[in-house]
Amino acid sequence: EFPYGKVFAKIDELKPQFIDTLGKAVKIPAVSGDESLRPMVVRKAHFLVGELQRIGFTDIQLKHLGTQPPPVEDENLQLPPVVLSRYGNDPKKKTIVVYGHYDVQPASFEDGWDTEPFELYVDEEKQLMRARGSTDDTGPVIGWFNVVQAYKESGFELPVNLITCFEGMEESGSIGLDGLIVEEADKYFKGTDAVCISDNYWLGTTKPVLTYGLRGCNYYQTTIEGPGADLHSGIFGGIIAEPMVDLVQVLGSLVDSKGKILIDGVDDMVAPLTEKEAKLYDGIDFTLDDLNAASGSDTSLYKNPKDILMHRWRYPSLSLHGVEGAFSSQGAKTVVPAKVHGKFSIRTVPDMDSEKLNKLVIAHCDKVFSKLESPNTCKTELIHDGDYWISDPNNTSFTAASKATELVYGVSPDLTREGGSIPITLTFEQQLKTSVLLLPMGRGDDGAHSVNEKLDISNYVNGMKTMAAYLHYYAVAEGK
Amino acid sequence: EFPYGKVFAKIDELKPQFIDTLGKAVKIPAVSGDESLRPMVVRKAHFLVGELQRIGFTDIQLKHLGTQPPPVEDENLQLPPVVLSRYGNDPKKKTIVVYGHYDVQPASFEDGWDTEPFELYVDEEKQLMRARGSTDDTGPVIGWFNVVQAYKESGFELPVNLITCFEGMEESGSIGLDGLIVEEADKYFKGTDAVCISDNYWLGTTKPVLTYGLRGCNYYQTTIEGPGADLHSGIFGGIIAEPMVDLVQVLGSLVDSKGKILIDGVDDMVAPLTEKEAKLYDGIDFTLDDLNAASGSDTSLYKNPKDILMHRWRYPSLSLHGVEGAFSSQGAKTVVPAKVHGKFSIRTVPDMDSEKLNKLVIAHCDKVFSKLESPNTCKTELIHDGDYWISDPNNTSFTAASKATELVYGVSPDLTREGGSIPITLTFEQQLKTSVLLLPMGRGDDGAHSVNEKLDISNYVNGMKTMAAYLHYYAVAEGK
Ligand SMILES: [Zn+2]
Ligand SMILES: [Zn+2]
Ligand SMILES: [Zn+2]
Ligand SMILES: [Zn+2]
Known part of the structure; x- marks a missing residue:
C-alpha cells in the first residue's frame, strides 16, 4: 500500500x-x-x-x-x-x-x-x-x-x-x-x-x-485597593480594612480544594461528554504513576487515568498563581499592603465562550466582594486570553x-x-x-x-x- | 513648685x-x-x-x-x-x-x-x-x-x-x-x-x-507544600491539588473583612475593658479625619475615635502580609506554585498568653486544612514574637x-x-x-x-x- x-x-x-x-x-x-x-x-x-x-x-x-x-x-x-x-x-x-x-x-x-x-x-x-x-x-x-x-x-x-x-x-x-x-x-x-x-x-x-x-487560557487579575500607601500593621492593624483580607476571600471563592470551579455558569458551558468521545480515552497509555512522576508528588485529585486525562484535556480548570503587591520575600515584614492583585487563570475547553466566561468571572468576583461590605475597591479584569x-x-x-x-x-x-x-x-x-x-x-x-x-x-x-x-x-x- | x-x-x-x-x-x-x-x-x-x-x-x-x-x-x-x-x-x-x-x-x-x-x-x-x-x-x-x-x-x-x-x-x-x-x-x-x-x-x-x-506581635507562617517543583497550569491545572488553593482557604479563615479574628479562644484572652480604663480614652485628641489622613483613604473599620483607638491599642488584630513562593510579579505567569508560605501576624494585648496563642493559631490552621481533605501538607509556625x-x-x-x-x-x-x-x-x-x-x-x-x-x-x-x-x-x- x-x-x-x-x-x-x-x-x-x-x-x-x-x-x-x-x-x-x-x-x-x-x-x-x-x-x-x-x-x-x-x-x-x-x-x-x-x-x-x-x-x-x-x-x-x-x-x-x-x-x-x-x-x-x-x-x-x-x-x-x-x-x-x-x-x-x-x-x-x-x-x-x-x-x-x-x-x-x-x-x-x-x-x-x-x-x-x-x-x-x-x-x-x-x-x-x-x-x-x-x-x-x-x-x-x-x-x-x-x-x-x-x-x-x-x-x-x-x-x-x-x-x-x-x-x-x-x-x-x-x-x-x-x-x-x-x-x-x-x-x-x-x-x-x-x-x-x-x-x-x-x-x-x-x-x-x-x-x-x-485547552485555551483566560488569565485574570483581581485588584483590591484601599489605603493610599502600604501601612504598618502595628499602627493600622485592626482599624483599617485590609485589601489582602478581602482578596483572600475573593480568591477563596473561585475554586475548592477538590478542583471544582465555584463560579456559577462555567460548568454549564462545557460540552457534554459523548459516548463517542469517551471511547477515545479507552486504552490510552497513561497511569496515575505517570502523573505522580511528573508532579514529583502524590497530590493527584483523581486516581483513575481516564479521569485524570479528561480533567487535563476536556474539562476547564482554575489555578491560583499568586499575589502581586503583597509581601512575597523570605522573613517577616509587618506590612499592610495597600494594593494587591490576585492572579488566576481558567483553562478553557469546548464549548466555552471566552467573552461570556469573562462576564461570569467578573460578576462572580464583584458579587463576592460586595458581600464583604468592604470600604476598599475591587476590580477584576482579563489580562490575556487564548482560545481552545x-x-x-x-x-x-x-x-x-x-x-x-x-x-x-x-x-x-x-x-x-x-x-x-x-x-x-x-x-x-x-x-x-x-x-x-x-x-x-x-x-x-x-x-x-x-x-x-x-x-x-x-x-x-x-x-x-x-x-x-x-x-x-x-x-x-x-x-x- | x-x-x-x-x-x-x-x-x-x-x-x-x-x-x-x-x-x-x-x-x-x-x-x-x-x-x-x-x-x-x-x-x-x-x-x-x-x-x-x-x-x-x-x-x-x-x-x-x-x-x-x-x-x-x-x-x-x-x-x-x-x-x-x-x-x-x-x-x-x-x-x-x-x-x-x-x-x-x-x-x-x-x-x-x-x-x-x-x-x-x-x-x-x-x-x-x-x-x-x-x-x-x-x-x-x-x-x-x-x-x-x-x-x-x-x-x-x-x-x-x-x-x-x-x-x-x-x-x-x-x-x-x-x-x-x-x-x-x-x-x-x-x-x-x-x-x-x-x-x-x-x-x-x-x-x-x-x-x-x-501591643506585642506574634508573626506566623503557614506553609502548604505539594508537588516536587513548580508546575505548569496547562498540564497540571485541574488534576493536582494546588497548594495556593489550600492556602487561600486557611488564610481566609483567620480574620473577616470587618477585622474580627475568627480563631476560637483568642478573644477570650483579652482583658475586659474596665470603666477606669475606658475613662482614659475620654477626650483624647484624635479624630476619624486624623486616621483617614494617615492612611490616605477612607477605609476605617470604625467611625468613633474611641473605637479606633481601642482597636489600635487594647484589642488584638490579625493582618495578612503576603505569600512567599507564589507568583508575585507584574504580568501573567501560568505557574502552579509547589510550596507557598502565607505570612500573617497577630498584634497582642493584655492578658494574652503568647504560648497559648501559638497553640490556638496552629490548631486552628491545622483544623481548617484538615477539613479540606487535601493531599498536600500544611504546617503553621511562629516566626517571631514580642510581648505586649x-x-x-x-x-x-x-x-x-x-x-x-x-x-x-x-x-x-x-x-x-x-x-x-x-x-x-x-x-x-x-x-x-x-x-x-x-x-x-x-x-x-x-x-x-x-x-x-x-x-x-x-x-x-x-x-x-x-x-x-x-x-x-x-x-x-x-x-x-
Ligand atoms: Zn525609627
Ligand atoms: Zn526611633
Ligand atoms: Zn519549547
Ligand atoms: Zn517547542
Whole structure:
C-alpha cells in the first residue's frame, strides 16, 4: 500500500548523516529569550537556509518581523526571521505547510547537564541524542529536511507540495508570527490544504500519539485597593480594612480544594461528554504513576487515568498563581499592603465562550466582594486570553497520520489532547482555513525545557518515516 | 513648685547652640541599614562621646556588640557600639536610665526631600527643623545632652543620677542590645530606679502625650507544600491539588473583612475593658479625619475615635502580609506554585498568653486544612514574637512626667498607648526591674521614616524643658 519502501531504506541509510546534521544545528545556541544570543538565533536561521538550498527547496525567504517590542534592553533588537520555503509547486498535488521552531530554551552545563547542552551527545548504549533543542524543536525541524532529502535521493517525487514555516521566537511568545500568517495567508500560504505541526510529545514513552485538542487560557487579575500607601500593621492593624483580607476571600471563592470551579455558569458551558468521545480515552497509555512522576508528588485529585486525562484535556480548570503587591520575600515584614492583585487563570475547553466566561468571572468576583461590605475597591479584569483548539481526529489529515503511524510503529496511535495551549495552532486553522494536525516526534520524558533534553534515535528515525508516510497517505486520500 | 526656673531660661538662651549641636549630629549619615554607611554610624557614636565629654559626663563607654549576624555582605561587619555614660553618681539621688538611638533610616534627596536630608534646614517661617533623624531619634538624644548642660550652666546640680544608653542599631532590629542590657543589668545599670525612653510621638500635632502601653506581635507562617517543583497550569491545572488553593482557604479563615479574628479562644484572652480604663480614652485628641489622613483613604473599620483607638491599642488584630513562593510579579505567569508560605501576624494585648496563642493559631490552621481533605501538607509556625507592654500610667514616673508636661505646656497630657511594638521597652522593665516611661518629644506628623522628616523648634525646646522638669519631679517624689 505504501509505494515508497525505498524512502524508508534511504532514511535508515542516511541515519548517520541525519544525526550529523542535527548535531550541526543544535551547536548554535539559538536562545530566543536571551537578547545577547539573538545573533545566534539569526545564525541558525541562515544555517537552515543553507540546508534548504542544499536539498533543493525553492523560493526561500527570510521574513523579517521588525523590532522586538518592550520590555527589551536593546530598543532596536530585531526579531528573528521566519524561514519560508517550498519544495514543489505542482497544482495537481496537495499542499502541506509544516511548522516548527528553530529557537530553543536557555541551557548551561552548570544547570546540571551531564554533557554540554549545545553539543549533541550520542549515547550509543541508550541509543539517544542529548542536546538542547534535540526534541524541542530542532530535531523535528531537521526531520522534515531529511524526509525531503530521502524522497529525493530515493528517486521519488515528493507526493505533495511542501511549504516550511520555521520561526525563531516560539520559546518567547511567537512574537510577530500571528501577523505574518495573516499577511501571507493568501500569498505564500495560498492553496494550503493542511498544516502539520511537530512540536509536542507522546503522552508516555512507548506509544505514539496524534494530538487533536488543546485547552485555551483566560488569565485574570483581581485588584483590591484601599489605603493610599502600604501601612504598618502595628499602627493600622485592626482599624483599617485590609485589601489582602478581602482578596483572600475573593480568591477563596473561585475554586475548592477538590478542583471544582465555584463560579456559577462555567460548568454549564462545557460540552457534554459523548459516548463517542469517551471511547477515545479507552486504552490510552497513561497511569496515575505517570502523573505522580511528573508532579514529583502524590497530590493527584483523581486516581483513575481516564479521569485524570479528561480533567487535563476536556474539562476547564482554575489555578491560583499568586499575589502581586503583597509581601512575597523570605522573613517577616509587618506590612499592610495597600494594593494587591490576585492572579488566576481558567483553562478553557469546548464549548466555552471566552467573552461570556469573562462576564461570569467578573460578576462572580464583584458579587463576592460586595458581600464583604468592604470600604476598599475591587476590580477584576482579563489580562490575556487564548482560545481552545479542537480538531476532528477522524479527518483526512489525522487518518493519514494514523495510517502512517501504524505502518511505522505497528500500532494505532493514541489520540490525545493537551492541557496547555499552542496559540499558533488556532491561527493557522483560522487564517489558512485548513485542518491542523499535531504530529509529535519525541517522547513524554524527553525533558523539553529541562536539563538533559534528549531525543531517542528511534524516535528521530521512526518520526521521519512517519512524516514521510503521512505525506503519501494524505496525498492519495480523498478530500482534505 | 519647680525650683529650677533658671534652667528653663538657660534652655531658651542656649536654643541657637542646641539647634547648632543637632545640626552637627544629623550631618553624619548614620544609616544602620546600609552596610556601606556603617563607618558613619560609628563616627556618630564618637561624635556623641565628644559631646558627653564636653558636658562633663563620666565613665563613658563604647560597648561593642561584636559581629553582625547574617544576612550581611561583609561577614566581619561590626555592630555599632552602644554609648553608655553617667552624669552624677550620688547614692542619695535616684538614678534614671535614658534610652535613645543615634542611627537613622535611609534618606536621599532624590526620594523627594525639599532639602538635603543630612543637612539640618531651619525653616524660620514654620519654626521647624528638617533633617533625617531630627525627630527620630537624634533630636531627643541631643535633647538629653542639652538638659544636662542647661542644669550645669544654670549652676544647679542635676536632681538625679543620669545614665545614657544610646544604641546605633534601632532602625535595624536593635541587634545585640537585649544581650547588653542583660549583661549590664547588675553592673552599669545597677541601682536604676526608672527608665525613660524618648523615641515615639504625640498622637496628633497639638497635645502632648505620655505613652503607657504597646501591643506585642506574634508573626506566623503557614506553609502548604505539594508537588516536587513548580508546575505548569496547562498540564497540571485541574488534576493536582494546588497548594495556593489550600492556602487561600486557611488564610481566609483567620480574620473577616470587618477585622474580627475568627480563631476560637483568642478573644477570650483579652482583658475586659474596665470603666477606669475606658475613662482614659475620654477626650483624647484624635479624630476619624486624623486616621483617614494617615492612611490616605477612607477605609476605617470604625467611625468613633474611641473605637479606633481601642482597636489600635487594647484589642488584638490579625493582618495578612503576603505569600512567599507564589507568583508575585507584574504580568501573567501560568505557574502552579509547589510550596507557598502565607505570612500573617497577630498584634497582642493584655492578658494574652503568647504560648497559648501559638497553640490556638496552629490548631486552628491545622483544623481548617484538615477539613479540606487535601493531599498536600500544611504546617503553621511562629516566626517571631514580642510581648505586649503595659505600664501603670499613674505610677511615680508617669506622675512626674505628667506634672512636667502640665508645667511646660499648661495641659495635662493625653495618656496613650501604641499599636506597634518597641521590644526594648519590655527588656528594660524586666531586666532592670523598674518602670519604663515613654516620653515623646515630637509630633504625630513629624514623618519619622518618611521624606521631609522634621521636628518643630517648639517641640525641641519644650521637650527639653519637659525632660528637665521630669527629672526634678521624679527626684522629689515619694517612691519610684
Ligand atoms: Zn517547542
Ligand atoms: Zn519549547
Ligand atoms: Zn526611633
Ligand atoms: Zn525609627
